[in-house]
Amino acid sequence: MRAVDLFAGGGGFSTGAKAAGIEVVWAGNHNPVAVQYHANNHPEAIHVCQDLHQADWTTLPAHDVMLASPCCQGHTPARGKDRPYHDKQRSTAWAVVSCAEYHRQDVVVVENVPEFTKWALYPAWLQAMDALGYAVSPHLIDAADHGVPQNRERLFLVCTQSKHPLELNLPQREHVGIGQVIEWGKHRWSPINKPGRSEATLKRVAAGRARHGDRFVAPYYGSGSGTTGRSIDRPIGTITTLDRWAVINGDQMRMLQPPEVRAAMGFPADYQLPPTRREAIHLLGNAVCPPVVTDILNEIRAAA
Template identity: 35%
Template sequence: MVRTSINNSAGVRAIDLFCGAGGSSWGAKLAGAEVVAGFDKWDIAGDAYSANFPDAWFFEGRLEDWTNRQLRSEIKDINLLIASPECTNHSPAKGNSPRCEKSKETAFHVIRFAKVFEPRWIIVENVVNMRNWSRYDEFLDDLIGLGYHVSPQVLDSSLFGVPQTRRRLFLLCDREREPASITSNFAFPIPASSIIVKNSEYRFTPLRQPGRADATLARAERAMDVVGTKRPFLIVYYGSDHAGGWQRLTRPLRTITTLDRFAYVKVKKAQHFMRMLQVPELKAAMGMPMKFSVKTSSRRDSIKLLGNAVCPPVMRAAVRGLTRQA
């Protein structure tokens, strides 16, 4: 557990379960909440979270490692509980193995923490496929049984000023009234071209060079069949949406995952060159400011932090929409 001083200013006090680097916490802070603690079992996430929120507690370890008495003693009262339970095992491809079911059931820690702290508001964020989980209705019933009005809403980050298409389920919970629908004032999505760092020192290599995978070249050919040979585009790896393995730069970036999956292809002197998108570009595609830290000892871990994160502008809208009814 890492702690520095906590500012006990008036207003909404929040904690963040499964916080990662703190995307949800950053959004809550932008909405005016005071985030007093984050919880995660990954030490690398803890380092990033503490860098982003030096005035908050960070509890490292499994949530079941902390007793109710410890939690109440250290954190005191809160108004808002935010949680992003483990989500990767809600994919249909993962199946229903005992290990996968245990991962999905981390959501029930929300119920325990709600009983311990009795916050007025709860926001649970997860992949849309959480609705297909066999215990989803039971989870909702438990929240309702604690006295919460629960409003499941699917929000797309591209509608909240984020240059990425990222659809996520938000369970908005309020003890006192029915949560309002979360809306956005952004009329037009921001394109992926906005995140590309131009004239940088990032190293490009020729698209067509010895050793380049045939699948990569096939993706590029499909892109050029549509956009022509003079326009830049993105190659997309590990896709499951049958979109041909590429995308235009005029549209928001497709969903960032924990895998390194986006390559930028540009044209120079009638020759195509490519490079992978870099961490600062992916951070921008999450709607995070440059000062938001996902610094780790490896690119792979930084991308994992981003792929697991919540886009701060979306969480800001969710927190504002929920708490403004107070």
């Protein structure tokens, strides 16, 4: 089987597809850094850097599967107050319809945040896919259930050229604690009690230490783990595009580093990342978890 990857970004869809034995022959994204590193990691694919609203779908090589992760920022509640540019971000989902109209792939798999289904135009998007002959099966999937050391709940829409939606019987894998991928003996640590450390941080660390002992992780914002910390024996909370998670080790602490974030997303250790911390974390936080994709595509093949 051959696939194209729309909104390729960090390359999670392509990496997961490759592990499932599917050849990714084309990948597109508007971000030059994302395209560069996708090409570094998947040199066998044709790469296009452009707004996919303007893509010429006639130039795509022959393929059976479309993988697509349209922009989620206009849908997620983490965006804060709704703003005009979110309409443009939400509209990226129509590129999926446009590509499917021309190529009529056997399978289209779309990933987004669960709030995608609350989009005012979601019913119209479903109707458009239905008009193209696709039965759409929504699956709400937590990456932790697929061996990824992260609780990351995402919506996967499995669209097939079939009379009825394809219901997947996905495996439920053992959860992996984030402590297994933290590089305890590496990177630069700083004392917790140092001049200038904020009172909020000190309170967060004290609460986490009382609850979890000397080693735990804690986000720098949000409720839940943001006030209690999180055990390293559990998957970490959602990785975002921001530098969010701190690691506490006795009387020292530091932020989660890009190699650890890569592992927490389920990417292989040799997956190339940008050299700058900000760009690496941004790409990873936007990515799809590869092991989830592998399980989905293997199940689609088995059910076909």
